[in-house]
Amino acid sequence: MSEAIDRLKTQLHYEKTFDCVQCGYCLPACPTYETMGKETHSPRGRINLVKMAAEGKIGVETMREPIEKCLGCRACQTVCPTNVQYGEILEGAKSVLEDLEEKSKKQRMTENFIFNELFTSRRWMNLIGNATWFYQKSGLQAIARNTGMTSIAPLHLDKFEAVLPEVASPFERRNSPGLVKAKGSSKLRVGFVRGCVMDSVFHQTNKNTIELLSRAGAEVVIPKAQTCCGALHSHTGKLEEARQLAKQNIEAFENEKVDYIVNNAGGCGAMLVEYDQLLKDDPDWEMRAQHFSKKTRDVSVVLTELDGLEFHHSVNERVTYQSSCHMLHVQKVAAEPLELLRKVPGITYREMPGYDRCCGSAGIYNIVNYEDSMEILDLKMEKTVETKADTIVTTNPGCLLQMKLGIQREGLENKVRALHLVDFLIEANPQPK
Ligand code: SF4
Ligand code: SF4
Structure with missing residues (x-):
């Protein structure tokens, strides 16, 4: 019995729940606390539920609904003064709930x-x-x-x-290259993570990413053996499956001798930078995962570092930026996308109030918790409309579809558009320096 309790405590990261000092600073940052208005649906409330479940004071099932209604946006982690590792606590709770769930x-x-x-x-x-x-x-x-x-x-x-992009033809997708040389002198060799959904439904964005990297001076390798990053597996508590995918990706990239491993999807990038945590208890993979995570970068960071693009084409648009939560709160990438946008001549940048707040997309949250997600999206759109922007730029395919959905819900299809950052930059037609 006590062995089972100890195991549950370990799985739920019980020790980490003590880092929470109950100050409540995270409450205003939490979108589900704002829309649902319940302590149990705030970060502090969820941590308390996990702690009580680990101590056996409540049944594990009591925490199911509040945990499943968490977006996993990690905004609470950014504002927390005691650096509570909410992400780990959340994933642990999801994994326990997944194991216990009765399924047909x-x-x-x-x-x-x-x-x-x-x-x-x-x-x-x-x-x-x-x-x-x-x-x-x-x-x-x-x-x-x-x-x-x-x-x-x-x-x-x-x-x-209704908001899916035009998908590239089978011919275009079949002819994806394994290596693209730098235009001009090569300053870096990078590996590109093509993703799963990203490569089939958002293929053009992937192509544009590779093109921008090449124009900026990077040689881009696209290893064939790579696979899905495992983010959806991890967010639904399927940690073992996520570990297997992580290992396949580490192996696929480590023979390529690249300076960076580049991705263009905030959610996938957050998963990749945390491979080190995912595999920290596996002695055969711990170091390899650390190397991989250290090299992982969002494309905006690499383009900013390369500083190899020149923009001559003026884009006379009011532009606002909605950050991907996982890019901001997990990868801690904030300045680079804005730096790139500001290089484009002619744009008027309009900061979105609460640009750092989740749009409600959150992986498949908007599919499985549609109504809750739309409530969060409607608040986001109020702020977006305030900016009077013509173009919303974002850095993750899920956020992109969600913003398009928001535009549609507001009836703004003829006035406002949403684009991935790299698609916006390629439209501005930058040339190698
Ligand atoms: S900000 Fe951190 S310490 Fe304070 S209540 Fe939230 S999680 Fe706990
Ligand atoms: S991850 Fe996001 S939704 Fe979940 S508790 Fe933290 S701030 Fe709230």
Whole structure:
């Protein structure tokens, strides 16, 4: 019995919950505390629930709903004066809840397929890309929209269908290179993390990222053996699966002798920089994971460091920036995207009040907690509208779709657009220095 309690305490990172001094500084930073208005749905409240569950004062199931309603945005961690490692506490709680959850055989099989086959297989991701491309180009999309057939999709997927980007053709995606040389003299050799969804649905953004890096003076290697970063696995408590993916990625990049490992999705980047934590108890992988995490950079950081782009084309737009939470609160990347935006001649930058606050996308939070997510998004859009911006720039595919959804909810489709930072920069047509 006491062995089981000790194991639960370890899994729940019980010791770390004592770092919380109950000051409440994190409460105003928490979007779910703002919209749900309950202590149990604040960072402090969630930490207390985890602590009480570890001590056996409440059943583990009592913490399920508040934990599942947490965005995992980590804004609480940034403002916490005692540096509480909320991310670790949250992932531990999710892992315990995942182990205890009773699921039907059908549910388990579906989850196994989604997490162990779909996201991890390049073949499946290509098939999704091909099917979406065919749907968009064959006229099926127009028929489905005109006849209202999209509304029968479950989980509000019709809303997301409406904001999907145009997917690149199978031919374009098949011809992805393994190496792209620097334009001009090479200053760095970098490995590029193409991601899973990013590479099929946001292929053009990946292409633009590689092009910008090359124009700025980096030789870009794209290892074929890489796989999904494991963020969705980790955020749903499937830590063992996340570890396997991390190992595959570490192996794929460590033979390439690169200076940096570059990604363009805030959520994936946050996962990659924490591979060292994920594998810290595995003596065979601990050091290798540390090397990997140390080399991981968001593309905005590498482009800023290279300082190899010159912008001549004037873009006369009012631009605002919505940061990816994981980029800001986990990767701690704040200044570089703004520095790059300010290099573009002609733009008027309008700071969004609360740009550091989650938009409600949070991985698949907006799919599984749609109503809660939309409440958070509506608050975000109030602030966005205040900026009077024509263009919202962001740094993560989930945030991008969520902002597009927000534009649609506000009826601003003809006035405002949302773009990934690299797509905005490539549009501004920078040339190598
Ligand atoms: S700010 Fe940190 S110490 Fe204070 S209540 Fe929140 S988590 Fe606890
Ligand atoms: S991670 Fe975000 S939603 Fe969750 S408790 Fe912290 S601030 Fe609130």
